[in-house]
Amino acid sequence: MKLDHLFSTFRIKGMELKNRSVMPAMGTGYASADGTATDRLLTYLARRAAGGTAMIITEVCAVDTRGKGFPNELGAWGDHLIPSLARIPDALHPYGAKAVLQLHHAGRETFPVAAGGMPEAPSAIPSAILGQPCEEMSVQRIADVVDAFGKAAARAKKAGFDAVEIHGAHGYLLTQFLSPFSNQRSDAYGGSEENRSRFVLEVVEAIRGAVGSDYPVIIRISADELIRGGYDLEFMKRFSPRLVAAGVDLIHVSLGVYSTPGNLSIASMDTDPGFNLFRARAIKEAAGVPVIGVGRITPELAEQAIARGDADLIAFGRQHLCDPDFINKLQQGNEKDIRWCVACNQGCIERLSFEMKSATCTFNPSCGREFKEGQGAGGAVHGPGVRPDGQGHAADTSRNGRRVWIIGAGPAGLSAALAASEKGCAVEIFERDESPGGQVRPASRPPHKEAFLDWVNWAVNQLEKRKVPIRLREEITGSRLSAARPDAVILASGALPAVAGIPGIDSAHVFDARDVLMGRVGLKDPAVVLGAGYVGMETADFLIKKGIRVVVLEMQAVPPVGKFTAHGYWLHKRIREGGGRLIFGAEVTNIGPNAVSFVQKDQEWREPAAMVVTAMGARSENGLEAVLEDLGIPCLTVGDARSPRRLLEAIHEGHKAGLEI
Ligand SMILES: Cc1cc2nc3c(=O)[nH]c(=O)nc-3n(C[C@H](O)[C@H](O)[C@H](O)COP(=O)(O)OP(=O)(O)OC[C@H]3O[C@@H](n4cnc5c(N)ncnc54)[C@H](O)[C@@H]3O)c2cc1C
Ligand SMILES: Cc1cc2nc3c(=O)[nH]c(=O)nc-3n(C[C@H](O)[C@H](O)[C@H](O)COP(=O)(O)O)c2cc1C
Ligand code: SF4
Numbered sequence: 001m002k003l004d005h006l007f008s009t010f011r012i013k014g015m016e017l018k019n020r021s022v023m024p025a026m027g028t029g030y031a032s033a034d035g036t037a038t039d040r041l042l043t044y045l046a047r048r049a050a051g052g053t054a055m056i057i058t059e060v061c062a063v064d065t066r067g068k069g070f071p072n073e074l075g076a077w078g079d080h081l082i083p084s085l086a087r088i089p090d091a092l093h094p095y096g097a098k099a100v101l102q103l104h105h106a107g108r109e110t111f112p113v114a115a116g117g118m119p120e121a122p123s124a125i126p127s128a129i130l131g132q133p134c135e136e137m138s139v140q141r142i143a144d145v146v147d148a149f150g151k152a153a154a155r156a157k158k159a160g161f162d163a164v165e166i167h168g169a170h171g172y173l174l175t176q177f178l179s180p181f182s183n184q185r186s187d188a189y190g191g192s193e194e195n196r197s198r199f200v201l202e203v204v205e206a207i208r209g210a211v212g213s214d215y216p217v218i219i220r221i222s223a224d225e226l227i228r229g230g231y232d233l234e235f236m237k238r239f240s241p242r243l244v245a246a247g248v249d250l251i252h253v254s255l256g257v258y259s260t261p262g263n264l265s266i267a268s269m270d271t272d273p274g275f276n277l278f279r280a281r282a283i284k285e286a287a288g289v290p291v292i293g294v295g296r297i298t299p300e301l302a303e304q305a306i307a308r309g310d311a312d313l314i315a316f317g318r319q320h321l322c323d324p325d326f327i328n329k330l331q332q333g334n335e336k337d338i339r340w341c342v343a344c345n346q347g348c349i350e351r352l353s354f355e356m357k358s359a360t361c362t363f364n365p366s367c368g369r370e371f372k373e374g375q376g377a378g379g380a381v382h383g384p385g386v387r388p389d390g391q392g393h394a395a396d397t398s399r400n401g402r403r404v405w406i407i408g409a410g411p412a413g414l415s416a417a418l419a420a421s422e423k424g425c426a427v428e429i430f431e432r433d434e435s436p437g438g439q440v441r442p443a444s445r446p447p448h449k450e451a452f453l454d455w456v457n458w459a460v461n462q463l464e465k466r467k468v469p470i471r472l473r474e475e476i477t478g479s480r481l482s483a484a485r486p487d488a489v490i491l492a493s494g495a496l497p498a499v500a501g502i503p504g505i506d507s508a509h510v511f512d513a514r515d516v517l518m519g520r521v522g523l524k525d526p527a528v529v530l531g532a533g534y535v536g537m538e539t540a541d542f543l544i545k546k547g548i549r550v551v552v553l554e555m556q557a558v559p560p561v562g563k564f565t566a567h568g569y570w571l572h573k574r575i576r577e578g579g580g581r582l583i584f585g586a587e588v589t590n591i592g593p594n595a596v597s598f599v600q601k602d603q604e605w606r607e608p609a610a611m612v613v614t615a616m617g618a619r620s621e622n623g624l625e626a627v628l629e630d631l632g633i634p635c636l637t638v639g640d641a642r643s644p645r646r647l648l649e650a651i652h653e654g655h656k657a658g659l660e661i
């Protein structure tokens with residue numbers, strides 16, 4: 001891949017960037033509740049700097065405690081935080097990366113537990129998504145927050161940051177003021193476009209006043225709210241030159257707010273790569289300053305966008321979580337080694353927002369664990385530097401030659417093999433199927449999920465390089481274990497589909513979703529899918545795309561797949577628009593030759609079905625655990641074999657077991 005434009009330098013005021021790649025702000029949950037940076041955060045950031053990116057924008061950093069979006073958000077609300085902030089540029093500069101602090105106030109998009117009281121906003125309109133009541137800001141309070149932004153920017157400069165980025169996107173306080181949807185004030189800060197713009201312009205002016213004329217000031221905007229009653233791209237094209245006049249040097253063109261359907265601020269695999277680049281170009285033309293493009297941008301698209309002049313810099317967000325070294329690998333022409341982000345959102349933003357846990361990556365179990373795993377400790381910050389080749393963990397030869405058998409080449413087994421081989425174990429993987437990947441193979445068949453298989457190919461390629469054998473079509477049995485007696489076993493034998501005791505379930509026209517997705521059965525129309533979890537919904541999506549009429553029956557009254565996740569939203573939409581029907585609270589009583597009978601609200605119903613597809617969960621396949629115990633062979637059971645869950649648990653548990661076995 002020729003990437004001359006991506007690897008050209010760029011200058012904004014005094015800040016010279018070594019290439020055009022930016023790691024945009026991504027909240028991690030790694031900071032302390034008092035707003036200070038932790039070793040974990042610093043090592044995670046330094047690890048990305050070592051990977052070759054030119055500019056790292058920190059995650060949201062609160063300018064005022066009332067504006068915290070989550071309890072352990074990084075802070076810049078007081079001078080006492082300057083020494084902690086200073087550790088960030090100190091950690092990044094040794095790798096040639098520039099450090100930018102993102103200045104943030106969440107407005108109404110937060111909870112009292114984070115904000116330390118009732119959240120504040122331009123108007124007392126609760127967030128459409130969080131439903132949290134909030135309080136209208138007084139004019140005095142607006143002035144205080146403007147002042148807080150200015151003071152926080154001055155602290156960033158003092159702490160050694162190369163620039164600041166104002167978070168004016170994604171539905172936080174600045175967007176809330178701009179939006180006619182969330183700003184319904186009748187004073188000088190609301191009503192007309194002029195009035196709604198006032199707060200943001202005052203923030204920019206305060207920051208420019210605080211940092212002086214030579215210091216780069218970036219603003220991140222949502223170019224379009226994409227909600228009914230919100231502002232649109234035309235407004236932003238009119239407004240962006242005013243941002244420049246107020247003191248902005250560079251505009252980071254993001255998209256959407258909390259209630260934008262399908263979460264286009266952090267678009268899932270359901271949205272095409274590069275979908276937002278045309279807005280970057282529109283803002284660049286309107287504002288007359290350089291812009292950063294963002295939103296599922298691949299390196300090829302980045303190269304084309306810079307060459308065409310759509311954008312000057314490119315933000316690669318989640319790709320930095322999935323593979324911190326991808327920029328170096330691209331520069332070295334080493335694309336095959338890149339672990340690609342698939343935009344699943346499960347391990348990063350959904351874990352942070354819905355599970356209230358710190359962010360990581362489904363496919364990169366080391367993300368957020370760099371400090372624990374001894375992947376270097378942030379150069380000048382403390383201890384040895386992050387390994388410049390970006391690979392692996394601190395050298396440890398204690399397990400050299402230990403014979404470790406891994407049973408199952410699904411994600412848990414492959415991940416375990418990668419970690420154990422890195423620790424020096426003599427690893428062999430056994431897989432009874434003809435191909436590795438386990439359930440990832442059917443999981444990659446529904447629409448938009450093809451890229452899931454890339455991870456399997458990546459893992460196999462890494463294992464081949466390390467000469468770890470994957471013995472296909474070899475089923476491990478108790479007698480085989482007893483004969484070979486490996487030193488230790490990682491049992492990653494996964495899960496089989498669960499079977500329900502419904503009359504007629506054994507009929508010839510009833511198939512498991514995995515077989516349907518793998519093309520092992522001929523499709524018939526119409527189909528009834530039993531179960532509306534992700535597997536059932538994705539199988540319905542798959543069948544609808546093949547032209548089959550589909551009804552999904554689900555026992556639970558509440559949809560197990562919500563529309564609040566991006567993928568969930570798009571699944572519901574595609575199924576609905578494709579003519580599929582979802583019936584909840586439906587208890588299936590019988591599967592007949594041409595129809596499925598079910599009871600809903602005490603009434604009996606029949607749905608015609610030429611084919612019935614079961615997607616009713618999974619059951620662990622871990623019978624070898626008892627055999628291994630009898631043989632006295634140490635064993636760690638991981639992934640679905642421990643309990644059926646998701647890829648994240650499989651890959652992370654496999655990794656941990658591989659490091660520990
Ligand atoms: C259609 C579908 C879609 C999915 N989509 C998602 C998704 O989007 N996100 C997500 O997080 N999760 C998803 N999942 C779930 C996810 O794929 C599983 O949680 C994950 O694959 C579990 O990994 P594992 O390695 O533990 O087990 P598996 O993937 O089940 O792999 C186990 C492997 O062990 C082999 N094996 C078993 N016993 C033996 C033996 N005795 N000897 C040799 N080999 C043996 C099996 O053949 C298999 O290849 C999906 C699952 C399906 C079916
Ligand atoms: C876990 C996570 C946290 C995020 N936190 C922030 C944030 O703190 N500030 C911000 O402006 N954007 C945040 N974003 C959005 C990203 O900066 C980026 O715009 C988005 O991921 C789209 O880029 P990508 O498709 O390259 O990942 C976050 C995204 C993720 C995945
Ligand atoms: S969890 Fe999914 S979306 Fe998030 S970085 Fe990893 S692969 Fe990408």
